[in-house]
Amino acid sequence: MVNHGLVLDLIDRLGRIPAGSTVTLDVMSGTADAGEIADNIDMIATWCRASGNALVESRHDAVVVRHGRSPDTLAGLHPDQVPGTRLWMYTNFDCNLHCDYCCVSSSPQADRRALGADRVARLAEEAEPAGVRQLILTGGEPFLLPDIDELVASCTAHLPTTLLTNGMLFRGARLERLRRMDRERLTLQISLDSATPEQHDAHRGPHSWERAVAGIGLALDEGFDVKVAATLPAEQTHEVAPFKAFLGTLGIRPENQVIRAVAHQGAAHDGIELTVESLIPEVTITADGVWWHPVSATDASQFVRREIFPLADAIADVRRRFVRHREAADRAADWFPCS
Amino acid sequence: MIPASTVPRLIGSVAYSPNVVTVWEGMRAYFTGTDTPIDFVLFSNYGRLVDALIGGTVDLAWNTNLAYVRTLLQTKGACRALASRDTDVVFQSVFVSRAGTGFDGLEAVRGRRLALGSRDSAQAAILPLQYLHEAGIGDDDVTLMRIDSDVGKHGDTGRSELDALRAVLDDRADAAAIGVNTWQAITRGEIMTGAIESFWMSPEYSHCTFTALPALSTEWAEAWLADLFAMDWENPDHRAILELEGLRRWVPPNLDGYGSLIAAVAEQGIPDRW
Ligand code: SF4
Numbered sequence: 001m002v003n004h005g006l007v008l009d010l011i012d013r014l015g016r017i018p019a020g021s022t023v024t025l026d027v028m029s030g031t032a033d034a035g036e037i038a039d040n041i042d043m044i045a046t047w048c049r050a051s052g053n054a055l056v057e058s059r060h061d062a063v064v065v066r067h068g069r070s071p072d073t074l075a076g077l078h079p080d081q082v083p084g085t086r087l088w089m090y091t092n093f094d095c096n097l098h099c100d101y102c103c104v105s106s107s108p109q110a111d112r113r114a115l116g117a118d119r120v121a122r123l124a125e126e127a128e129p130a131g132v133r134q135l136i137l138t139g140g141e142p143f144l145l146p147d148i149d150e151l152v153a154s155c156t157a158h159l160p161t162t163l164l165t166n167g168m169l170f171r172g173a174r175l176e177r178l179r180r181m182d183r184e185r186l187t188l189q190i191s192l193d194s195a196t197p198e199q200h201d202a203h204r205g206p207h208s209w210e211r212a213v214a215g216i217g218l219a220l221d222e223g224f225d226v227k228v229a230a231t232l233p234a235e236q237t238h239e240v241a242p243f244k245a246f247l248g249t250l251g252i253r254p255e256n257q258v259i260r261a262v263a264h265q266g267a268a269h270d271g272i273e274l275t276v277e278s279l280i281p282e283v284t285i286t287a288d289g290v291w292w293h294p295v296s297a298t299d300a301s302q303f304v305r306r307e308i309f310p311l312a313d314a315i316a317d318v319r320r321r322f323v324r325h326r327e328a329a330d331r332a333a334d335w336f337p338c339s
Numbered sequence: 340m341i342p343a344s345t346v347p348r349l350i351g352s353v354a355y356s357p358n359v360v361t362v363w364e365g366m367r368a369y370f371t372g373t374d375t376p377i378d379f380v381l382f383s384n385y386g387r388l389v390d391a392l393i394g395g396t397v398d399l400a401w402n403t404n405l406a407y408v409r410t411l412l413q414t415k416g417a418c419r420a421l422a423s424r425d426t427d428v429v430f431q432s433v434f435v436s437r438a439g440t441g442f443d444g445l446e447a448v449r450g451r452r453l454a455l456g457s458r459d460s461a462q463a464a465i466l467p468l469q470y471l472h473e474a475g476i477g478d479d480d481v482t483l484m485r486i487d488s489d490v491g492k493h494g495d496t497g498r499s500e501l502d503a504l505r506a507v508l509d510d511r512a513d514a515a516a517i518g519v520n521t522w523q524a525i526t527r528g529e530i531m532t533g534a535i536e537s538f539w540m541s542p543e544y545s546h547c548t549f550t551a552l553p554a555l556s557t558e559w560a561e562a563w564l565a566d567l568f569a570m571d572w573e574n575p576d577h578r579a580i581l582e583l584e585g586l587r588r589w590v591p592p593n594l595d596g597y598g599s600l601i602a603a604v605a606e607q608g609i610p611d612r613w
Binding site: 008014051 | 355356358361386496497498501503505508509521523525528530531534535582583
């Protein structure tokens with residue numbers, strides 16, 4: 001039988017502590033019956049929800065309750081970090097490269113798993129009303145898709161858009177598709193890891209550096225805004241001055257130079273450990289559903305839900321989970337910059 | 340020379356919860372931005388607070404209903420109630436029992452064990468006894484279990500009421516009298532359904548109120564009240580204070596709501612100071 005006296009104990013103890021502090025309440029109260037303990041926890045949870053106090057943790061034998069509402073986790077974030085400010089879409093998972101650190105294990109052999117023009121169009125349409133301010137298309141290599149220009153057009157029609165690419169496929173029909181894209185609303189983000197070929201090619205394949213540098217030049221000549229993103233082992237992210245100087249000579253503005261650390265995801269054997277507890281979510285959509293973050297869009301532990309639509313619900317779900325994790329962990333998340 | 344209006348007036352309050360400092364720091368910050376700045380001083384009990392108001396140490400006292408009635412009696416009616424919380428003008432006492440025990444009104448308490456809160460709590464002791472007396476039930480007609488915790492704080496901590504409820508749950512008492520604020524707190528989410536139920540709710544009466552003596556100028560008091568009533572639940576800074584102090588807005592006091600307590604204090608011979 002549920003022990004109602006626990007709520008009296010809880011109210012009493014909350015009354016003795018300042019708002020914002022927590023109490024740990026023994027929910028076993030002399031019983032070893034698992035069902036009874038679960039009922040006690042349910043009762044406390046119900047009371048907390050209704051009374052504006054926060055159940056921050058529930059263990060097998062005790063609950064931790066914060067006096068008063070938890071601080072507004074989302075309001076505490078920089079506006080740019082609020083989940084759902086950016087919407088990431090994996091257009092496809094196949095790639096002309098097979099980088100050894102690829103966070104989603106893309107390669108020429110990988111299944112395409114295309115998101116498809118219809119879904120991209122609907123996402124772009126629902127994005128702005130759902131509070132999204134920027135769309136980001138990534139893969140795999142998006143330029144492998146025959147309809148990439150259509151996907152981009154449906155995005156740029158609604159919001160500023162960034163398209164991530166390895167920049168190696170700007171030829172023939174693919175170059176024509178690039179040329180059809182909206183230069184006012186689209187930023188191309190091209191991957192390049194080093195100022196000289198060795199390091200880049202060691203991870204991304206022979207001659208890939210040369211072709212990426214050529215792609216950057218072509219995109220700039222075509223009048224596109226180009227960002228360059230480097231993926232480096234964490235220890236190297238502190239020695240980037242020569243690389244940045246090189247990017248300057250290519251014509252890449254300092255604010256368009258992104259340096260990020262390798263994440264331990266996908267094909268990468270090591271790298272920064274990213275978990276839902278330590279990672280501020282970036283709402284990410286793939287053909288399979290909604291994910292916590294683009295760097296972990298194949299990591300089952302970071303799958304959020306299958307239903308993509310309505311997008312506003314998916315974003316609300318990610319935010320809810322984030323607030324829950326934050327409250328439970330109550331520790332600062334490492335922000336893993338992605339674009 | 341500092342203009343008179345910028346000299347902060349001193350408000351006295353009793354330290355009945357760890358949040359009191361946060362509340363009054365917030366109030367002080369809010370009034371710093373007005374023409375009626377305030378500072379505050381905390382007392383350990385209402386007896387001291389009323390003494391300080393009458394002695395002129397503080398300009399205003401944040402009084403319970405009992406402290407207000409005390410001040411009224413000691414100043415022969417000269418003090419003024421200025422403002423209350425919205426929750427103070429509709430306060431009630433609630434009689435509760437274990438669910439399903441068939442209590443259906445005050446009369447059912449006759450011959451049973453009734454747990455009361457602190458003897459200086461208007462809502463959990465003084466007024467419940469008054470309502471029983473008015474219903475023709477004398478102190479000898481019930482077995483009273485008085486739970487005198489935190490005497491001096493006029494029941495503000497709610498601790499004695501929680502103890503009275505425990506007594507009912509543990510079958511050490513058949514019924515308990517508590518304040519409506521405690522009743523609302525324990526029934527949030529309807530978690531007490533099937534465990535404890537209320538069987539009688541008192542008429543509404545008035546609870547806490549800011550109390551001043553005639554020495555406080557009416558002009559200043561009016562200006563201060565205008566600022567107080569301007570606190571807005573929709574404003575997050577104000578809301579943080581209002582929420583902690585348990586109100587949505589400040590309202591004028593309801594003086595008629597003190598009649599029952601004035602009668603009870605007289606009839607029960609409640610001492611002048613606790
Ligand atoms: S890191 Fe980018 S370019 Fe390399 S395999 Fe993955 S998707 Fe392709």
